[in-house]
Amino acid sequence: MMTTYxxxxxxxxxxxxxxxxxxxxxxxxxxxxQGGYDAVQMREVAELSEVxxxxxxxxxxxxxxxxxxTMYDQLEQLGGQLRRKPNKGLPPRDRxxxxxxxxxxxxxxxxxxxxxxxxxLQFADRSVSAEVDGVSRITTxxxxxxxxxxxxxxPSTEELAVIRVITHxxxxxxxxxxxxxASIAQVRLDIETVARLIPDEEPAAAAxxxxxxxxxxx
Amino acid sequence: MMTTYxxxxxxxxxxxxxxxxxxxxxxxxxxxxQGGYDAVQMREVAELSEVxxxxxxxxxxxxxxxxxxTMYDQLEQLGGQLRRKPNKGLPPRDRxxxxxxxxxxxxxxxxxxxxxxxxxLQFADRSVSAEVDGVSRITTxxxxxxxxxxxxxxPSTEELAVIRVITHxxxxxxxxxxxxxASIAQVRLDIETVARLIPDEEPAAAAxxxxxxxxxxx
DNA sequence: GCCAATATTGAAACTCGTTCTAGATTACGC
DNA sequence: GCGTAATCTAGAACGAGTTTCAATATTGGC
Numbered sequence: 118m119m120t121t122y123x124x125x126x127x128x129x130x131x132x133x134x135x136x137x138x139x140x141x142x143x144x145x146x147x148x149x150x151q152g153g154y155d156a157v158q159m160r161e162v163a164e165l166s167e168v169x170x171x172x173x174x175x176x177x178x179x180x181x182x183x184x185x186x187t188m189y190d191q192l193e194q195l196g197g198q199l200r201r202k203p204n205k206g207l208p209p210r211d212r213x214x215x216x217x218x219x220x221x222x223x224x225x226x227x228x229x230x231x232x233x234x235x236x237x238l239q240f241a242d243r244s245v246s247a248e249v250d251g252v253s254r255i256t257t258x259x260x261x262x263x264x265x266x267x268x269x270x271x272p273s274t275e276e277l278a279v280i281r282v283i284t285h286x287x288x289x290x291x292x293x294x295x296x297x298x299a300s301i302a303q304v305r306l307d308i309e310t311v312a313r314l315i316p317d318e319e320p321a322a323a324a325x326x327x328x329x330x331x332x333x334x335x
Numbered sequence: 336m337m338t339t340y341x342x343x344x345x346x347x348x349x350x351x352x353x354x355x356x357x358x359x360x361x362x363x364x365x366x367x368x369q370g371g372y373d374a375v376q377m378r379e380v381a382e383l384s385e386v387x388x389x390x391x392x393x394x395x396x397x398x399x400x401x402x403x404x405t406m407y408d409q410l411e412q413l414g415g416q417l418r419r420k421p422n423k424g425l426p427p428r429d430r431x432x433x434x435x436x437x438x439x440x441x442x443x444x445x446x447x448x449x450x451x452x453x454x455x456l457q458f459a460d461r462s463v464s465a466e467v468d469g470v471s472r473i474t475t476x477x478x479x480x481x482x483x484x485x486x487x488x489x490p491s492t493e494e495l496a497v498i499r500v501i502t503h504x505x506x507x508x509x510x511x512x513x514x515x516x517a518s519i520a521q522v523r524l525d526i527e528t529v530a531r532l533i534p535d536e537e538p539a540a541a542a543x544x545x546x547x548x549x550x551x552x553x
Numbered sequence: 554g555c556c557a558a559t560a561t562t563g564a565a566a567c568t569c570g571t572t573c574t575a576g577a578t579t580a581c582g583c
Numbered sequence: 584g585c586g587t588a589a590t591c592t593a594g595a596a597c598g599a600g601t602t603t604c605a606a607t608a609t610t611g612g613c
Contacts (some may be wrong), residue, residue: 305497
């Protein structure tokens with residue numbers, strides 16, 4: 118769970134292949150951080166990672182796949198960092214806001230990289246579903262971790278819906294900020310606003326209530 | 336306000352030019368409805384609308400501009416339709432849900448067209464800010480109309496934040512549905528969930544309270 | 554170690570968004 | 584109406600994502 122776990126384990130990848138894959142992701146991150154989405158040019162990525170263009174396409178079947186995979190990779194690292202600061206003591210809602218704002222601050226440090234990954238994520242079509250779902254899953258886990266101090270509780274349908282809405286808001290308002298259509302303050306306000314959907318009871322009580330609701334709902 | 340009002344009135348456009356513009360938008364709509372984003376190819380649009388490629392680019396400086404303009408155009412028509420059904424009697428929250436679900440049903444009828452417009456909207460970068468803002472404005476007005484029976488009230492900052500969050504959710508969950516990553520039921524649930532942010536008081540009372548809050552906040 | 558299957562390389566080719574050019578055509582002030 | 588500036592047309596050309604292919608290298612099974 119904490120070590121590199123390959124997304125779908127389609128092929129076991131030899132050591133050299135794993136190294137190639139990492140070189141590609143590193144090159145992508147570098148180019149994206151410098152010039153954003155447009156600067157990630159497949160020929161450049163291939164050259165920088167010392168891999169033939171055809172090989173690049175064998176590993177990542179499109180530019181969007183490549184950037185979504187990069188996002189997944191970055192999120193795994195970020196996730197580790199965020200988990201290290203448990204921000205206990207706050208009510209769940211504030212913990213979520215705190216987590217998202219901290220992530221946001223991280224992204225402000227690499228706006229081009231963020232832009233490249235977010236544009237790809239939003240532009241992705243069905244052919245990238247699997248990869249996008251991966252990103253979605255890891256994001257959900259991150260928010261879930263922030264809500265529950267106890268990590269073992271099973272999230273309710275209701276809770277998952279709230280988390281989806283939070284994620285939607287998070288992505289869209291990030292895009293607005295990147296495009297200069299929203300200020301940092303506005304992003305923060307939007308996050309605080311959507312976080313109101315999280316009940317402010319004790320996590321345990323909330324879980325219990327949600328579970329009860331789960332039984333009747335559907 | 337109800338007649339065709341040109342977005343920025345940059346140039347007054349002669350009659351033939353206005354006709355060209357409409358031909359282009361019509362061709363775009365047609366192609367998009369048939370095959371979605373990928374089927375909207377600039378050469379095809381130019382040919383279908385009987386305009387030279389260079390001219391197409393003079394009217395719409397990129398494919399994304401073109402599709403966002405198409406979305407604006409479609410929204411204007413949709414707005415007229417939605418306004419005709421005032422769905423009175425319901426609390427504001429339900430009116431909003433009702434409006435969005437009705438819009439959603441409209442989009443289900445033309446999934447390819449929806450996909451083309453939404454992908455472009457989400458992919459748009461800063462160079463399309465003005466046009467995206469136009470779409471954003473018309474969407475906000477639509478939701479605002481649904482919240483207030485009285486159209487003349489000035490929206491509060493708080494209310495605008497809620498509307499932004501609703502719009503974010505609306506766009507993102509639509510994309511998820513188009514990409515096959517969310518079911519229709521899930522989109523509906525997400526809309527109902529985010530709508531909980533709308534206070535269920537009388538519109539007048541809500542406005543008053545929001546105004547008061549406005550004074551102290553920010 | 555050897556063979557067959559698979560992966561990698563390098564380079565050309567193809568597609569579609571976008572730009573550019575040169576020559577008509579149209580709009581408009583006088 | 585006339586001349587000029589702006590607009591439009593047809594088509595070539597360019598750029599970046601993607602595909603293809605023959606030649607070469609690596610890997611895994613025996």
